Amino acid sequence: MEPIEVVVLSGKGGAGKTSVAASIAALLKDKVVSADCDVDAGNLHLLLHPVASKTIDFVSGAVAVVNQNSCTGCGKCIEHCAFDSITMSDDKKAFVHEVLCEGCRFCATVCPEKCITMETHHAGHLFVGSNGPMPVVWADLKGGEDNSGKLVAVVKKEARKEAQRTEREIVIIDGPPGIGCPVTSSLSGAGVVLMVMESTVSGYHDVLRIYDLLLHFKLPGILLINKSDLNNEITEQAKLWAAENGVPVVAEIPYSSLMRDAVMQGVPPVEMGGDIGEKFREVSEFIIEWIKTNR
Numbered sequence: 542m543e544p545i546e547v548v549v550l551s552g553k554g555g556a557g558k559t560s561v562a563a564s565i566a567a568l569l570k571d572k573v574v575s576a577d578c579d580v581d582a583g584n585l586h587l588l589l590h591p592v593a594s595k596t597i598d599f600v601s602g603a604v605a606v607v608n609q610n611s612c613t614g615c616g617k618c619i620e621h622c623a624f625d626s627i628t629m630s631d632d633k634k635a636f637v638h639e640v641l642c643e644g645c646r647f648c649a650t651v652c653p654e655k656c657i658t659m660e661t662h663h664a665g666h667l668f669v670g671s672n673g674p675m676p677v678v679w680a681d682l683k684g685g686e687d688n689s690g691k692l693v694a695v696v697k698k699e700a701r702k703e704a705q706r707t708e709r710e711i712v713i714i715d716g717p718p719g720i721g722c723p724v725t726s727s728l729s730g731a732g733v734v735l736m737v738m739e740s741t742v743s744g745y746h747d748v749l750r751i752y753d754l755l756l757h758f759k760l761p762g763i764l765l766i767n768k769s770d771l772n773n774e775i776t777e778q779a780k781l782w783a784a785e786n787g788v789p790v791v792a793e794i795p796y797s798s799l800m801r802d803a804v805m806q807g808v809p810p811v812e813m814g815g816d817i818g819e820k821f822r823e824v825s826e827f828i829i830e831w832i833k834t835n836r
């Protein structure tokens with residue numbers, strides 16, 4: 542059976558998305574594969590502490606490289622690069638800035654000395670590992686890279702492979718922030734989306750924007766209201782909206798300093814126990830039931 546993907550999204554950062562994803566993963570570690578699709582600033586691994594067993598180079602496109610020994614400093618490449626990716630050093634040698642190069646090859650074509658070659662572009666790394674019995678997949682995109690949507694797709698593919706290898710039916714995905722290309726990529730093949738809303742005006746608007754995306758992709762959504770006592774009026778408004786749109790509200794979690802303490806200690810908040818632990822247990826049970834009923 543194909544694994545079902547539960548994607549955790551929140552729009553902006555700081556709503557508690559990763560804390561929620563890590564807590565559910567920790568509670569269901571005998572049943573799930575965990576994947577971090579926040580490839581630009583992933584921190585799920587900082588809470589789950591997986592041990593990497595495999596590191597894969599993430600290559601994407603090509604990048605121009607100048608042979609400095611043959612470069613005469615004529616400047617033709619700079620003149621023709623539409624992306625302003627090349628600069629001239631003080632000693633008259635052209636230098637390509639890797640993160641700016643779009644790999645169009647034009648410079649290599651115009652260089653009279655034929656001293657520009659196109660080489661594989663290493664944009665980051667993908668890691669496959671485990672936390673105890675639970676497979677974990679995460680990635681690290683180099684700073685300044687703009688192909689995070691593609692890396693998200695690769696992370697999801699590896700997570701599905703791990704689910705099939707270990708015969709697990711659920712993949713918990715810590716999704717990217719925002720609603721752009723990486724989020725769209727994280728939704729491809731998703732089974733259900735857990736929307737984590739911070740109870741603020743902007744948090745509520747973020748959920749509405751995510752829900753528009755879900756409607757577009759015909760995906761079901763579940764709502765978790767985090768820091769629900771920050772703005773009781775917004776919490777009530779979100780619950781009303783959820784009821785009108787048939788979106789189940791899985792939990793309301795009031796603000797707790799334990800959530801912040803957990804992040805500072807590098808553990809999933811569920812491990813702090815108490816009411817927080819109980820809330821996350823309810824969320825995990827709800828997700829398992831939802832999958833049984835709806836898949």
Ligand code: SF4
Pocket residue numbers: 604605621622623624625626627637641642643644645646647648649
């Ligand atoms: S490959 Fe294209 S973008 Fe890259 S340096 Fe050459 S001309 Fe510029």
Ligand code: SF4
Pocket residue numbers: 607611612613614615616617618619634635651652653654655656657
């Ligand atoms: S076109 Fe070729 S020789 Fe001229 S500056 Fe660029 S790399 Fe150097």
